[in-house]
Amino acid sequence: xxxxxxxxxxxxxxxxxxxxxxxxxxxxxxxxxxxxxxxxxxxxxxxxxxxxxxxxxxxxxxxxxxxxxxxxxxxxxxxxxxxxxxxxxxxxxxxxxxxxxxxxxxxxxxxxxxxxxxxxxxxxxxxxxxxxxxxxxxxxxxxxxxxxxxxxxxxxxxxxxxxxxxxxxxxxxxxxxxxxxxxxxxxxxxxxxxxxxxxxxxxxxxxxxxxxxxxxxxxxxxxxxxxxxxxxxxxxxxxxxxxxxxxxxxxxxxxxxxxxxxxxxxxxxxxxxxxxxxxxxxxxxxxxxxxxxxxxxxxxxxxxxxxxxxxxxxxxxxxxxxxxxxxxxxxxxxxxxxx
Amino acid sequence: xxxxxxxxxxxxxxxxxxxxxxxxxxxxxxxxxxxxxxxxxxxxxxxxxxxxxxxxxxxxxxxxxxxxxxxxxxxxxxxxxxxxxxxxxxxxxxxxxxxxxxxxxxxxxxxxxxxxxxxxxxxxxxxxxxxxxxxxxxxxxxxxxxxxxxxxxxxxxxxxxxxxxxxxxxxxxxxxxxxxxxxxxxxxxxxxxxxxxxxxxxxxxxxxxxxxxxxxxxxxxxxxxxxxxxxxxxxxxxxxxxxxxxxxxxxxxxxxxxxxxxxxxxxxxxxxxxx
Numbered sequence: 001x002x003x004x005x006x007x008x009x010x011x012x013x014x015x016x017x018x019x020x021x022x023x024x025x026x027x028x029x030x031x032x033x034x035x036x037x038x039x040x041x042x043x044x045x046x047x048x049x050x051x052x053x054x055x056x057x058x059x060x061x062x063x064x065x066x067x068x069x070x071x072x073x074x075x076x077x078x079x080x081x082x083x084x085x086x087x088x089x090x091x092x093x094x095x096x097x098x099x100x101x102x103x104x105x106x107x108x109x110x111x112x113x114x115x116x117x118x119x120x121x122x123x124x125x126x127x128x129x130x131x132x133x134x135x136x137x138x139x140x141x142x143x144x145x146x147x148x149x150x151x152x153x154x155x156x157x158x159x160x161x162x163x164x165x166x167x168x169x170x171x172x173x174x175x176x177x178x179x180x181x182x183x184x185x186x187x188x189x190x191x192x193x194x195x196x197x198x199x200x201x202x203x204x205x206x207x208x209x210x211x212x213x214x215x216x217x218x219x220x221x222x223x224x225x226x227x228x229x230x231x232x233x234x235x236x237x238x239x240x241x242x243x244x245x246x247x248x249x250x251x252x253x254x255x256x257x258x259x260x261x262x263x264x265x266x267x268x269x270x271x272x273x274x275x276x277x278x279x280x281x282x283x284x285x286x287x288x289x290x291x292x293x294x295x296x297x298x299x300x301x302x303x304x305x306x307x308x309x310x311x312x313x314x315x316x317x318x319x320x321x322x323x324x325x326x327x328x329x330x331x332x333x334x335x336x337x338x339x
Numbered sequence: 340x341x342x343x344x345x346x347x348x349x350x351x352x353x354x355x356x357x358x359x360x361x362x363x364x365x366x367x368x369x370x371x372x373x374x375x376x377x378x379x380x381x382x383x384x385x386x387x388x389x390x391x392x393x394x395x396x397x398x399x400x401x402x403x404x405x406x407x408x409x410x411x412x413x414x415x416x417x418x419x420x421x422x423x424x425x426x427x428x429x430x431x432x433x434x435x436x437x438x439x440x441x442x443x444x445x446x447x448x449x450x451x452x453x454x455x456x457x458x459x460x461x462x463x464x465x466x467x468x469x470x471x472x473x474x475x476x477x478x479x480x481x482x483x484x485x486x487x488x489x490x491x492x493x494x495x496x497x498x499x500x501x502x503x504x505x506x507x508x509x510x511x512x513x514x515x516x517x518x519x520x521x522x523x524x525x526x527x528x529x530x531x532x533x534x535x536x537x538x539x540x541x542x543x544x545x546x547x548x549x550x551x552x553x554x555x556x557x558x559x560x561x562x563x564x565x566x567x568x569x570x571x572x573x574x575x576x577x578x579x580x581x582x583x584x585x586x587x588x589x590x591x592x593x594x595x596x597x598x599x600x601x602x603x604x605x606x607x608x609x610x611x612x613x614x
Contacts, residue, residue, distance in 0.1 A: 073517055093520040106518035110536045119532070120522035165522065 024049040024205050025070065025173050030079035032065050039065040040076070041229030047173070047207060047222075052199045054208045054216040057226035058252065063209045066226070067175050070207070072096045084172050094123070099166035100175040104182060105158050107150040113137070113161050114146040120169045136168040139198065156187050163195075167202060176208045180215060192218050213253045217241060225249045243336070250336050257309040259283060259328065263336035269311040269328060271299050271320065276329040285309060287324040301326055369589035380585055388590035397574070397591070404570040407485065407560075408553035411492035412500075415549045416542065418493070419500035423541075424534070426501075427508035437505070440498050448495060452562045455494070459487060459563070483565035491559035496552060500545035507541030508534070547606065551599055571595055 025047040032040040040062045047053045055063040068074045070081060072093035081088050088096050099120070108116055114133060121129040137143050140160040150158055159179060166174055179195070180188045196219045199206045210216050216223050217237040225232045225240055225248075233245040244250035250263045257264040260283075276282035285301035288308075296312045299320050303309060309328050313320075320326065370388055375381040391397065426436045443451060458464050459481040466478035481487060511534065519529035535542075557572030564570075571591065578588030 071517075071521060073520075093517070094523045094525055098521075100518070100521045102514050102518060104512075104514065106512065106514035108515060108518070108533060108537075110539075119519070119524070123523035123525075123528060169522070 022049050023047060024084055025207065026080075026082040027066070027070070028080040028082070030066070030069060030081065031077045032062070032069060032074060033077040038229055040069065042079070043226075043229070043231055045224055045231065045234070047205065050203050050205055051221040052196060052206045052208070052219055054210060054220040054223045055226055056210055056213060056216040056223050056252070057232075059211055061226045062229040063211075063226050064177055067100070067177055067207065067209045070173070071098055071100045071175055097172045098175055099169050099171040100177060101159075101162045101166050101179045103178045105150075105162035107158055107161055107165070109150050112147050112149055113142060113153070116150070116161055117164050117168055119165065124169070132168050136164045139167070139201070140164045155183055156191065159183065159191070163198070167198075167204065170202075171204065173205045173207050176206060178210055179208070180210075180212075188215075195219060217253070225252060227252070245338070247338055250338075255310060256336070257307075257311075257328075259303065259307055259309060259330075260305065261337075263338075264309070264330050264334060265336075266298070266310045266312050268334040269309055269330055271301065271311045271313055271317075272327050272329050273324075275327050279332065280329050281332055282327040282329040285326055285328045287320045287322055287326055289322060290320050299326075301328060303328065366589045366592055369585050370593050372586050374584050374586050377583075379583075385586075388586045389594070391587055392590060392594055400569055400574050401571060401594075403568075404554055404572075407489060407492065407568075407570060408550050408556075411489055411496065411553045412546055412550045414489070414493045415497050415500040416546065419497060419504055419545060420535075420538075420542070423501050423504035423508055423538075424530075426505055427511070433509075437502075440501050443498070449558065451495075452491060452558060455487075455491060455563060456482065482563065483567050485564070485568050487563040488560045488568045488570070491563040492553050492556060495556075495559060496549040499548040499552075503544035503548065504538055504541040507538040511537055543606065547603055551603070554599060555595060 023046040025045075027043050027045040030040055030043045031038065043062070043066055055066060057063045065074060069076050070083075072088070072091060072095070076089065083096060083098065108119065111119065114137075117133050117136060118129055121132060126132065133146075134143070137146065140163055142157065142160055142164060145153070145157065150161065153161065159182070162179070176195075180191050183191060192215055195206070195208075199219075208216070208219065217240075220237055222234060223237055223240050224234045225244075227248050233240055233249045235243070240249060241253050244253060244263075247256075247263065250256050255266050257266060257269050271287075272282070275284075283303055285303045287299060287301050289300040291298040291300070292315075293312075295315075297315055297317070297320075299311050299313055301309050301311070311328065369380060371384050371386070372380045373383060373385055373387070392401075422440075426433055426440070429436055456463070460466070461478040461482070463481070465481060466475070469475045470478065515533055515537070516529055519533045520526075524532060554570075555572050556570055557576055560568050560570040560573050561576075564573075566573075575588050575591050575595075578584045578591065582588075
C-alpha cells in the first residue's frame with residue numbers, strides 16, 4: 001500500500017504545494033482535449049479530506065472524463081492532478097491510491113463475491129486480506145454471500161460488491177461514477193442514504209459523479225456543478241440550490257420562474273388574488289393552468305410581460321381557474337440574481 | 340404448425356442420415372468383419388481387428404499422433420492468443436486483420452502444402468538462399484521429419500484457434516480491464532487474471548477445433564512427413580489402399596472416433612465445471 005500513496009517514486013522536482021492544506025485531491029487547470037471536442041476545459045477543484053463531494057452536470061458535460069483523469073484511465077492534455085499533495089499525472093491507474101466504483105460495476109463475472117473483493121488486496125499482497133474482506137462484506141451487508149457469483153446477485157447486491165471491492169483497499173479517494181444509475185428508482189433512493197451513511201462510517205473521501213441533482217443535493221457535503229467542460233459553481237447543496245451563481249446552475253438544480261431577469265423557485269413563488277403588501281413583491285398575471293399533484297396544486301400563470309410562472313400552492317388554496325386574474329408574489333430575499 | 344415445422348428439418352435429417360449415420364454404420368460394420376483373401380471383406384464377424392490395435396507398433400503410432408496433435412494445438416494456442424488479442428484491440432483495422440487471418444482459405448490446402456514443399460526441400464527456397472549466402476554448405480533437413488509435419492499442422496489450423504479466441508476477446512467488456520488496473524493489477528496480472536479466464540470459452544473451442552483435425556490429419560504428414568512421420572490418418576489410408584485390410588482400417592477409424600469423442604466430452608465437462 002505504502003508505495004502507492006507516497007511521493008517517493010515521482011521523478012523531477014517535488015510537487016508544488018497544493019491548495020488548501022486539508023485538500024486530499026486537487027485539480028489545477030485540467031484540460032482534456034479530444035480530436036473532436038474539449039471534454040474538460042480548465043477545471044480547477046480542491047476536494048477536502050474525508051467529505052462527500054459531488055460532480056454534478058448534464059450528460060456530456062465532462063464530469064465522467066474528469067473522474068477518469070483522477071483514476072488514471074485518461075491523461076490530461078494539460079494541467080495537474082494532485083493526490084495527497086503529490087502530482088499523479090502520468091501514473092498508471094494501478095499506481096494511484098484511488099479506486100473506482102463503475103457505473104455498471106464491472107464486477108469480474110468469473111470470480112465469486114469474495115474473490116472480487118479480494119482482487120485488489122491480492123495484487124497488493126496484503127497479509128490481513130481475509131479479515132479485511134470479512135469486515136468490508138459485513139459493512140455492505142453481504143456476509144453469507146461470499147461464494148456467489150455476480151450473475152447470482154441482485155442489482156443492489158452487485159452494487160454493494162463493487163463498493164466493497166474498492167472500499168476494502170482504503171483508497172485516499174473513492175471515485176463513484178453514477179453508482180446508482182443502474183438501480184431501480186425505489187432502491188436508488190434508499191441507497192443514497194446508505195452511501196452517505198457508509199461514507200461517514202469509513203471516513204474515506206467520496207467523489208461522486210452524477211447527473212441527478214436530487215442525488216447530489218441529498219448526499220453531498222459539497223457540490224461542483226459542471227457544464228460544457230467547465231466548473232460553474234462549487235458550494236454546499238444549500239448554496240448551489242439557493243444561491244446559484246449562473247442561470248445554468250439555477251436551472252439545472254431545480255425549476256425556475258424567470259420574472260424580469262430574476263429567478264424564483266416554484267416553492268417560494270406564491271399566488272394571490274390581491275397585490276402583495278409589506279416587504280413582498282408582486283406582479284399581475286393570468287392563470288393558464290392548474291394541476292393537482294396530490295400534496296399540492298401547481299398553478300401556471302402568464303405574466304403581462306409574456307413570461308410564465310409556476311407556483312406550488314396548498315391544496316386548500318387551489319381553487320384557481322384558467323383565466324383568473326391573480327398576482328404572483330414573492331419575498332425579495334428568495335430572488336436569485338446573476339451578475 | 341409443429342408438423343410443418345418438422346418438414347423443414349427433412350433436408351438436415353437426410354444429410355445427416357445419408358452422409359454421417361450411414362457411412363458410420365458401414366465403417367462400424369466393416370470393423371467387425373474379416374479381411375477377404377484378395378482384399379475386400381468376408382465373414383465371419385470377429386473382434387480380431389480391435390485386438391490387433393493393441394500391437395505396440397500401432398499403439399506407438401496412436402501415441403505419436405496424440406503427441407503431434409497436442410503439440411500442434413499448444414503451439415497454435417501460444418501463437419493465436421496474442422494475435423487474437425492484438426486484433427481485438429486494433430480498432431478500425433480489426434476487419435482487415437481478420438481478413439488476413441482468413442486469406443489462406445482462399446486457396447486449396449493441398450496447393451499451400453505444395454508451396455511449403457517448395458520452400459522446405461533441399462533445393463527449396465530456404466536452403467538455396469542460405470547456401471547462396473554461404474551460411475550453410477549442406478542443405479538443412481527441413482522436410483520429411485516431425486518438425487515439418489508440426490509446422491504444416493500449425494500453419495493449417497492456426498486460423499481455427501485465432502477466430503474463436505478473437506470472438507470472445509472482442510466481446511470482453513473493456514471496463515473489466517479498467518477495473519483490474521484500478522484495483523492495482525499491472526497489465527500482465529490483468530491479462531492473466533481477467534482476460535485469459537474470460538476468454539476460456541474461446542480457448543476451449545479453439546483447442547477442440549485444432550486438436551481433432553490435427554489428430555486425424557492425413558495430407559500434412561503424408562506430404563511433409565513423406566512417410567517417415569506417420570500419423571493415424573496415414574495408417575487408416577494405408578490399410579484401405581496398400582495393405583488392403585479394410586476391417587483393420589475401419590477398426591482404427593472407429594477407435595480414433597471413440598477416443599476423440601471421449602476426450603471432447605471430458606474437456607467440455609471440465610470447462611462447464613470451471614465456470
